[in-house]
Amino acid sequence: MNMLDLVIALPAIGFLIALLIPRAMDNFIRLFALGFSLLTFVVSLTLVMGFQQGAAGQQFVTNVVWIQNPEIHYHVGIDGLSLWLIILSTFLTPIAILLSWNAIQDRAKEYFAFLLLLEFGLVGVFAAWDLFLFYVFWEVVLVPMYFLIGIWGHDRRIYAAVKFFLYTMAGSVLMLAAIIFLYTQAGTFDYASILDQFSTGKIVLTHLQETLLFLAFFLAFAIKVPLFPLHTWLPDAHVEAPTAGSLMLASVMLKMGTYGLVRFCLPMFPTAARENAPWIVILAIIGIVYGALVAMVQPNMKKLVAYSSVSHLGFVVLGIFTFTQAGLDGAVYQMLNHGISTGALFLLVGFLYERRHSLEISSYGGVATAAPWLSILFLITTLASIGLPTLNNFVGEFLVLQGAAQANFTWAVFASLGVILSACYMLWMYQRVFFGELSEEVKHHMPELSLREWACAVPLIFMMLWMGMYSQSFIPIVSEQNAKILHQGKMSSPVRAMAAVQGVNNAR
Amino acid sequence: MDPSQALEMLKNGVPTSWYLTLSALLFSIGVAGFMIRRNIITVFMCIELMLNAVNLSFIAFAHQHKQVSGHLFTFFVMVVAAAEAAVGLAIILTVFKNRSTLNIDEINTLKN
Amino acid sequence: MDLFFFSLFAFIALICAVNVVLQKHPISSALSLVGVMGSLAVLYLLLGAEFVAMAQVIVYAGAVMVLFIFVIMLLNAGIEEHRGRSWIAKLLGFPAFVALLGLLCWFVQRFFPNTGFVKFGDFTGGGAQEIGYALFTEYLLPFEVTSVLILIAIIGAIVLARKELD
C-alpha cells in the first residue's frame, strides 16, 4: 500500500460513502465530495514530491494477484508519462465538483458520486500496468460519463450518451480482443512482462499480426482521442453534457486515447506504428484543419469548443507519430495543456450558460460591459487556446510542430494552418459573445463572477501561466520517459536525421 | 425378418425401441395439443403430457442400461412438474382474475 | 404377456392422449390425461420401475390432476370458444403433424436399432430401497435442491394466490 494506491482508492471510497449518505443531505454531499476530491488531490501531490527523476522503470509500484485464473494482477505504478495525467485528473475533479455546486439540484447525490467514480476510473487508467486491469478501468470510466451525459444533460442527452457509449465500445471491444490475443501469446496480462518478452524476442509476431494488433489498439484509442473521421460523437457529447461532464470529458478522458497511443501502441508495435504513421499523420493533419474550419462556423459555443478539441488533439496525434523527441514531448505536454485550457473554456462557457441559459453564440453580445472580469478570464483562456506564447498551449504546439518539421517539413506546413484558423474561430466567437452592444436580456442575466466561480477559474488560469512560462517544471520527466519509449522502438537518431533532411528537401 | 421370426423374438419381451416410439408419439401429441389448443388449462395439460412422455423414455433407458439413475430423473421431473403445476395454476388463477379469460391468444402482454 | 400388456396400455395411452387434445371441455381433457398417466404407470411397472409407478399414480394422477380439476372447477372453465384458424394451419397442420410423428418414429428406429428387450422382472433395481439409497448418496444435493424448489413453489403459489384476496 503506497501513496498511489491511496490516490486510486480514495475516490472509490468516496464514491461508496457518498452512496450511503441520505439523499436529503444535499449540501453535505457536495461538501463531502469536494472534501474528498481535494484530499485526493493533496495526496496525489505527494506523488510529485516522491517521484524520483532518473529512476529506471515505474515508481510507486504495487503488484498483487487480483484474479487467480487467468492470472490477473492489480499492478499499478507511474512513470513520467502518467504522473502528470494523474495529477491532471485529481486537479480537475475538485474543480468539476465545485463548478456544479448550484447547477446540479436534481439527484445531486448520484451526480457527485459519479464524479468521484469517474476520478477513480481515470486515475486507474493512467496507473494500470496490467492490460486487463487497464481495460477494466477504461470501461469504468465509461459508466459514470454515460450517466452524467444521459441524466444531467440537455435536450438530446440520450442520443448523445448512447452515441458516445457505442462509439467508445466499438473501439474498446477490438482492444479487448487484441489484449486477449496478446495473452494467448505471452501467457500473461502483465504489461511489463509483455514488453520484456517483446524485447527479448520471446514473442515474435508476424507482420500481419503486428499490424492487426496495432490497428486494434489504435482504433480504440483513435476513437477516444478522437481522430478524424471518428470524432462525431464528441460534439454531441459535449453539447449535451453538463458543464462538469464536458470539462472532465475534454480535459482528461480524451487524453486516455492519446495516453494509450504513447503507452501501448508505440512500445509494443514499433514497426507497425512506423509503417502506419504516414496515413495517421495525414488524418491528424486533416483533423487539425478540418476541426478548425468546422469550429469556425458553429453557432453553438460548446460545439465550437468541441471541434476545437478535435483540432487540438490532432496536434497531439501528429506529435506522437513524428517519432521525434520534440514531437513526443510536445504531444504529451499538449495533452496537459489542452486539459487545462479547454477545461477552462468549458468552465467559462458553463458560467455563461448558468447566467443566460443558452449556448447559442447569437444570444450573447456585450458581455464584456456587464461582466468585465469574466471576459478577461475568458480572454486569457482564449489566448491560451490559440497558442499565444507565454501561455501553455504555445509550448506544446511549438514542440509538436518542431518535431513535425524534423520528421517532414510538409507536415509542419499544413499543421501550422491550424494555428491560423484557431485564431479565426476563437476570436470571432469572442467578438460575438463579449463585444458589441449590451442587450437588455444579457444585461439582466450577467452578474460578475462569484467567489466560488473565481475559485474554479483561478487555478486553471494560474496553471496556464505557469505551464506557459516555466515548462521546465513539467517537461523533463516526460522527456525522460519519452526517450525510453523512442529507444524501445529502436528508432535511432540517424533515421530521424535522414527524415529531417528529406523534410528540408521537400520544403525546397 | 419374416413375421414368424419376429413373433418368436417377441416372446423375449417388447423391444425397448417400442417404448421409445410410444414416448415419441405421446410427445408429438403433446406438442400438437400445445399448438392447437387455446384454453390455457388444456395447454398446461399438454405440457404435462409431454413431460410424461419424456419420463417414459427415461424409464425405458433405465431398464435398458439396468441403472437406477433414470428413475431418479423421472422422480425429479415429477417434483418439478408438481411445483410447476402449483405455481402455474396459481398464475392461471391470477391471470383469470385480472383478465377474465383463459384464451392464450388474448394473453399477449409480452408483445411490444 | 409383455407384448399384450404393452400393446394394451400403449393403446390406451395413445387414445387418451389424443383425447386430451381433441376434447373441447377441459374436464374431459383432464380425465383423459388421468387415463394416460394411469396407463403409463402400468408401463412403468412393466419396465421394473415400481417406485416411480407408485409415485406416478399418487403424485401425478392423484395430486397434480386433482389440482387441475380444482382449478377447472374454480374457474368454471367451459368449452373453449372456437375461432377460425388460418388457412396455413388448416392446410398444413395435419400433414405436418403426421410428418412429425413419422420423423420421430424414424429417428427412434434409426438411432436405436438394436435395443434390448423389455421383459417384466428383468430389472429389479427400481424398488423403493434402491431409489432411496441413490437419492441419499449420489443424488443428495439435487434432492435437497428439489426440496428448496418445492418450498419456493409453495411460497410462490401462496403469494400469487394471496394477491387475489386483496
Add this chain to the structure above:
Amino acid sequence: MYKLWLIPALPFIGFLINGIIGRKLPKAVTNLVAVGSVVLAFLWVLFVGNQSNWGATPLHAHYFTWIKSGAVNVGWDYWVDKLTMIMLMVVTGIGSLIHIYATGYMEHEEGYYRFFAYLNLFMFFMLNLVLAGNYLILFVGWEGVGLCSYLLIGFYFVKKSATTAGNKAFIVNRIGDFGFSLAMFLMFTTFGSLNFAKVFAAAPGKPEGILTAIAFLMLLGATGKSAQIPLYVWLPDAMEGPTPVSALIHAATMVTAGVYMCSRSSVIFLHAPMAMEAVALVGLATAVFAATIGLTQYDIKKVFAYSTVSQLGYMFLGVGVGAFSAGVWHLMTHAFFKALLFLGAGSVIHACHGEQDMRHMGGLRKYAPKTMAVLACASLAIAGFPGTSGFFSKDAILTAAYGHAPWMFWVGVVTAGMTAFYVWRAFWMTFWGEYKGHGHPHESPWSMLGPLVVLAILSLFGGVLFNVPKILEGMFPPLHEVEGEGMLMGISIAAGLLGIALSYYMYVVNTELPAKITAALGGLYRLVYDKYRVDEAYDAAVVTPLIEGSKAVLWHGVDQGVIDGAVNGVGYQARGIGGILKLIQSGNIRSYATWIAVGAVALLLALGAGGGVK
C-alpha cells in the same frame, strides 16, 4: 549584471497594477504608474546604454530555460547590441512621450485604466521583441504585440467595426506568424538552434536554398507585422483604435518589427539574394501602391495609415537593396515624424470634437496654431525637406536603391512626390480655408502638446542628431558610394517640393481643381478611392468561400452527412433488422411453441443428416 530584465519588467509591473486594481485607483495614480513605469524603463535603457558603451560590445543574458526537449533548448535570453540599443531608445523614448500624450488625450474616456494597462503590456512585449536573444523570444514579443494591438484596436469594444478591425489585425498577423514560425522550424532543423549568435555564425556555411526558404518565410512574417503587400490590409482598419495607439503601435514601433527582424537577420538575407530581391520588390510595390491610395482618402487617420504602409515599404526597400542601416535609420526617423503626425492628427481630432473627415475641418490655423506648427514640422520631415530627419534617411535609401537598380530609384522618387503631396494635402485641408465642422474647435492641453513639441524637434533634427548608419557601422555591409549622389539628392528634394507645391496649388489656390480631376478620372478614381477593392477581393476569394464552404461542405456535408450519416445508418440498419426479427416476438404463446417445434425438428434433421450423436 545590467539587469536587462528590468527594462521590460517595469512596464509589466505597471500593467499588473493598472490591470488588476486599476479600476479602484484614482486617475492620477493610474497616470503615474503607467507613465512612470515607461519613463523609468527609458531611463534604465539610458543607464544600461551609458554603462555598456551603447551596445558596442554586445550584452548577453540568460535567465532561465524556457523550453527544453531533446535537442530543442530555448532559453529566455536577452541580447543587446547597437541595433537593439537604437530600437530600445526609440521604443521607450517615443513610448514615454506617447504615454504622456495619452494621459491628456484619453482623459475623458471610459476604461481609462484599461487603456493604460494594455499600453504598458504592449511596452512589455515590444521590449521583449527587441531585447530577444533568440528567435523564439522574439516571437514571444512578436505575438504579444499583436495581442496588444488587437486589444487596443478593439478598445471601443462596443463598436462592431472596432472589434472586427481588431480581429482582422490579429488574424492577418497570424498568417504572417505562420510564415515566421515555419521559418523558425526550418531554422532549427538547419542550425540546431534558434540563438542569434549561433544561427548567424552558422548561416554562411549553409546551402543557399535553405537560407532562401528561411528568408522567404521570414519575409512572409514581416509582411504581416509590417503591413506589406499582400498582408497590409489590416493596418488601415487598425485606425479604429484610439489615436495614441495608432501613433505608438501602428506607426512608430510595432509595425516596424518586421524591418527590425529583417535587419536582425541580415546575415541570412545576405546569403539569400533572391529573398533580398523579393524584399525590395515587396517594399517598393507597397510604397507606391499605398501612396496612391493615400492620395484619395479623406479620413485624416486613414491618410496617415496609408502613408505608414508606404513608408514601411520604403524601409523594406532599404533592407532589400542591402542598405540595412538606411532602413533602420528610416525606421527611427519615421518613428519620430509619423508618431508626431498621428499625435498631431489626434490633437486635430480632439480639437474638432472627434471629427476625422478632413472635409469637415479646415481653417484650424486660427484655433490650434501650436498643433499646426508641430504638424508642419512633421509634414516637412516626411516630405523629405532638406535638413529634416526624413530627408536623410529617405535619401540614404533612395541612393542605395539607385545603386541596386536605377528604376527602383525612379519609382521611389515618384512615391516620394506622392507622399509629399498627400501629407501636405491633409495639412492644407485641415489648417487652411474656412472651418466647416461643428462646434468650436479648440487647442489641446499642454500634456498633449508637450510631447508634440519634443517630437517636432526630433523630426526636424533627428537625422542630424542620430546618424544611424554611422552608429551601426560594422554591423551591416557599408552603404555603397554612388556616382552623382548630389544629383540624386537634388532629384528627390525636387520631387518632395513639387508635391508640396502641387498640393498648395490644388487645395489652397485653385480649390476647384481636385473635383475636376476626380471627375475626369472617373472609374479609376473610384477604384483608388475604394482602396483598389482589395478587401472585397480577399473577402470574395478567401473569407467567404472558407466560411461558406466549411458550413455547407465540411460541417453539414462531411460531418453531419457522411460521417454521422454512416454512423446513424449503421444504427438504423440494426434497428431495421431488429424490426423484422421483432415480428417473431408476436406475444402469441402458440407461435412461440411453433418456432420451438420448428427449431427442434430442424435440429433433428440436422442430426439425422449428420449421422446422429456418436
